[in-house]
Amino acid sequence: MNPVSYKQKLEGKSNAHLITFDDGKDYVVKFFQDGFEKSLPNEWVSYCLGRYLGLPIPFGKIIDIPKEFSAQVPELADMSDVPYQFVSEYIPDCLNGHQASNICRINNQQTLAGIILFDYWLYNRDRTRKNILLREENEHAFRLWVIDHAEVFGGYAWEQAEIENLPADIIKSATHQLMALFIENEQDFFEQLELIQTIPILLIEEIVTLIPDEWNVSKEEKKAMVTALVTRRTKELPDIMKRFIKTVYRPLNECMKNLNNLKNLKNSRF
Ligand SMILES: Nc1ncnc2c1ncn2[C@@H]1O[C@H](COP(=O)(O)OP(=O)(O)O)[C@@H](O)[C@H]1O
Numbered sequence: 001m002n003p004v005s006y007k008q009k010l011e012g013k014s015n016a017h018l019i020t021f022d023d024g025k026d027y028v029v030k031f032f033q034d035g036f037e038k039s040l041p042n043e044w045v046s047y048c049l050g051r052y053l054g055l056p057i058p059f060g061k062i063i064d065i066p067k068e069f070s071a072q073v074p075e076l077a078d079m080s081d082v083p084y085q086f087v088s089e090y091i092p093d094c095l096n097g098h099q100a101s102n103i104c105r106i107n108n109q110q111t112l113a114g115i116i117l118f119d120y121w122l123y124n125r126d127r128t129r130k131n132i133l134l135r136e137e138n139e140h141a142f143r144l145w146v147i148d149h150a151e152v153f154g155g156y157a158w159e160q161a162e163i164e165n166l167p168a169d170i171i172k173s174a175t176h177q178l179m180a181l182f183i184e185n186e187q188d189f190f191e192q193l194e195l196i197q198t199i200p201i202l203l204i205e206e207i208v209t210l211i212p213d214e215w216n217v218s219k220e221e222k223k224a225m226v227t228a229l230v231t232r233r234t235k236e237l238p239d240i241m242k243r244f245i246k247t248v249y250r251p252l253n254e255c256m257k258n259l260n261n262l263k264n265l266k267n268s269r270f
């Protein structure tokens, strides 16, 4: 897959660029950046695990943009020479979580509990409203995608000591709250937890091993990534999940139920 034409720089701290490739599709390209050394390894590992879990993550891969192409594009002049970039397929005609209003339905709502658990498993504090995409498929009914996993494992420049000690607290995320409102079945959380817990360790190791050497993740750091994932899914995640259900999911849904009851009552009286 080769780049054909440069389109534009995208908003955000990752310095992402929109480029058309010779398969006729547009991709969002993220380059290696000094000071953000773990962004691309984070994106890669999240992408593979997310796809395994069936989460709505745009198709992605690792490619190498030829220097001859970058040299012709002024916007790419300052990009690092480190080989290999992470690309994800551009999903057109979307709004982010700030822009979409009057959401009455999420058509792929069965994936929402999985997204929340995934964020807690990988400790992604960056599930902001800008990091979901919503495409209106029917009136007030949207399909949701998740993007931007540059800050999993606590951030884009994590150190080994941090990844070995990822917090188990409830993350304040208006996006998680929004998603929680559309989860119809509490059982979804438990099914997703089981799916996460049964990913073969060999697969997790393979995904981490495939991080290009050029991205400079040391052997010890890679081992720490695998250990964090394998430990966290059984040690911390079940408890975090139960706390999320109790302190976020149930209260929000109770509140919505009461509001709807109130609305019905009002409608029946007037
Ligand atoms: N696959 C995609 N499809 C459509 N738009 C995207 C996609 N990936 C990123 N974007 C757009 O590019 C912006 C920046 O990408 P993102 O991955 O969030 O990087 P960051 O926020 O770290 O700069 C997003 O906020 C979104 O508007």
Ligand SMILES: [Mg+2]
Residues within 6 Å of the ligand: 012, 130, 131, 148
């Ligand atoms: Mg972002």
